[in-house]
Amino acid sequence: MSRWDVEVDVVIVGAGACGLVAASALAEAGLDVVVVEKMSSPSGNTSLSQGMIPAAGTRFQRDLGIDDRPETLFEDIMKKNGGTSDKQVTRAVSEHAWRAVEWLVEGCHVDLSVCTDFNYPGFSNYRMHAPPSRSGRDLLISLERHVGKQKNVSIATRAALTSIVPDADGTRIDGVQILQNNEMMLIGAKATILASNGFGGNRDMVQRYIPAMSDALYFGHAGNTGDGILMASEIGAAVGSMSGFQGHASVAVPHGILITWGTVMTGGILLNASGERFTNEIQGYSEMALEVQRLPGSVAFELFDQVSYDAASSISDFRTAVEAKAVRKFDSLEAYEAAFHLPPGSVCSTVTAYHASLQNGLDSDGRPTSGVDPFERRERRRLAPPYYGVRIGPALFHTQGGLKTNEHAQVIRRDGRVFKNLYAGGGAAEGLSGPHPKGYLSGNGLLSAVTLGYIAGLHASQ
Numbered sequence: 001m002s003r004w005d006v007e008v009d010v011v012i013v014g015a016g017a018c019g020l021v022a023a024s025a026l027a028e029a030g031l032d033v034v035v036v037e038k039m040s041s042p043s044g045n046t047s048l049s050q051g052m053i054p055a056a057g058t059r060f061q062r063d064l065g066i067d068d069r070p071e072t073l074f075e076d077i078m079k080k081n082g083g084t085s086d087k088q089v090t091r092a093v094s095e096h097a098w099r100a101v102e103w104l105v106e107g108c109h110v111d112l113s114v115c116t117d118f119n120y121p122g123f124s125n126y127r128m129h130a131p132p133s134r135s136g137r138d139l140l141i142s143l144e145r146h147v148g149k150q151k152n153v154s155i156a157t158r159a160a161l162t163s164i165v166p167d168a169d170g171t172r173i174d175g176v177q178i179l180q181n182n183e184m185m186l187i188g189a190k191a192t193i194l195a196s197n198g199f200g201g202n203r204d205m206v207q208r209y210i211p212a213m214s215d216a217l218y219f220g221h222a223g224n225t226g227d228g229i230l231m232a233s234e235i236g237a238a239v240g241s242m243s244g245f246q247g248h249a250s251v252a253v254p255h256g257i258l259i260t261w262g263t264v265m266t267g268g269i270l271l272n273a274s275g276e277r278f279t280n281e282i283q284g285y286s287e288m289a290l291e292v293q294r295l296p297g298s299v300a301f302e303l304f305d306q307v308s309y310d311a312a313s314s315i316s317d318f319r320t321a322v323e324a325k326a327v328r329k330f331d332s333l334e335a336y337e338a339a340f341h342l343p344p345g346s347v348c349s350t351v352t353a354y355h356a357s358l359q360n361g362l363d364s365d366g367r368p369t370s371g372v373d374p375f376e377r378r379e380r381r382r383l384a385p386p387y388y389g390v391r392i393g394p395a396l397f398h399t400q401g402g403l404k405t406n407e408h409a410q411v412i413r414r415d416g417r418v419f420k421n422l423y424a425g426g427g428a429a430e431g432l433s434g435p436h437p438k439g440y441l442s443g444n445g446l447l448s449a450v451t452l453g454y455i456a457g458l459h460a461s462q
């Protein structure tokens, strides 16, 4: 009699972007797949995201006349993280991203287009590919619909991974143990893919690895409690970049709605409770989370104008924030000061000084202000009424540390050997950002989820 309750070709843990992309690739190769998801339905951080997937050299970019290459994506990622991510994995992801995105559109019928409303810090080109709504919910729904049509794939919900079963040698995995509806089940599989994201929802792990963010709001999915990382570590897997994370400096307070960094990239500025600029806004939103976290009360204020408002309006979260009245409109800076209880005259003099610094050719951080910085691509220009403002706070979005993998997404053991049939992708794998939040290049989250999921699916199907 078999020791297994169920036997499949591949078991995938987690039904976010990584898990569902891997499942789609395996289905195409004709393999029998079960995806186990511990929550009552697929969701994950993927459905909370803005669905923005970076990829360089896609035909969708070429159609818009954008000349981008995988090598440029690789360089941008390495420049942002200061050369601290694994080069082989980063290169493999950069080279496969365009294939994965084209295949998602053509093979899986996911509606993605290139976002050209604004660019992100550190991007050499417009290369975010997102659903029309700019909502990760729509990305997830499309993937789930596609997977649902595959006869050889099933998704088991309320089914949580509880342990991984290695063979006697310790370099192959025979299957996994699952808890579903209070019943333990053993699933035997020729390959296992861990797509269970990181540990943002595990307070103890955050306290241990990222203490500076342990008091910050966690803005990600509750299911992401580091299970895959912990259970693979128990059987000898290596982990890396555990202190890395994606933070975000601008979540509307108290509404809890993400305000896209597009408002800053198109010319907005950030103020503290004294109505003064406190930072160089050219930094990425991830590292800025720590700066806002350190301010009194951990709050700041965004100030932008109609140009930024119009650019940000393509993002569904931003429209939600407008509807919730988190984004407020003002005819004058005096009205802005009064509404946010900032010292009278403070914002007026800050903006006057900011405009003067633009005329001098240097902003207050001493950086050139000639329109758009060639690398950072943040616009610096005079702000004009009507003005818009949001009270913002910082949040932890997701963790970037995880299981060490090779370029095929196979998990590496602490003794240097490779688990031949254990894969990890997305937030379960060590990310592309290195050990610091400033290493996070926008889109590194879904880039790793989609592309490592695709790579794992292709490799496991062989």
Ligand SMILES: Cc1cc2nc3c(=O)[nH]c(=O)nc-3n(C[C@H](O)[C@H](O)[C@H](O)COP(=O)(O)OP(=O)(O)OC[C@H]3O[C@@H](n4cnc5c(N)ncnc54)[C@H](O)[C@@H]3O)c2cc1C
Pocket: 013, 014, 015, 016, 017, 018, 019, 036, 037, 038, 039, 042, 043, 044, 045, 046, 047, 048, 049, 050, 051, 052, 053, 054, 136, 159, 160, 161, 162, 195, 196, 197, 198, 219, 220, 221, 222, 223, 224, 225, 226, 227, 228, 258, 397, 398, 425, 426, 427, 428, 442, 443, 444, 445, 446, 447, 449
């Ligand atoms: C608000 C927000 C906005 C973001 N916007 C973007 C963006 O636009 N672009 C971008 O690149 N990144 C973005 N990110 C990050 C991005 O969402 C994630 O990096 C990405 O979705 C991770 O995908 P994943 O498949 O690895 O994990 P997830 O989508 O989180 O899926 C993991 C799944 O595994 C399940 N799971 C966990 N443990 C177990 C277990 N023991 N057994 C079974 N199932 C388990 C979870 O319940 C979850 O459903 C954003 C994040 C947030 C929070």
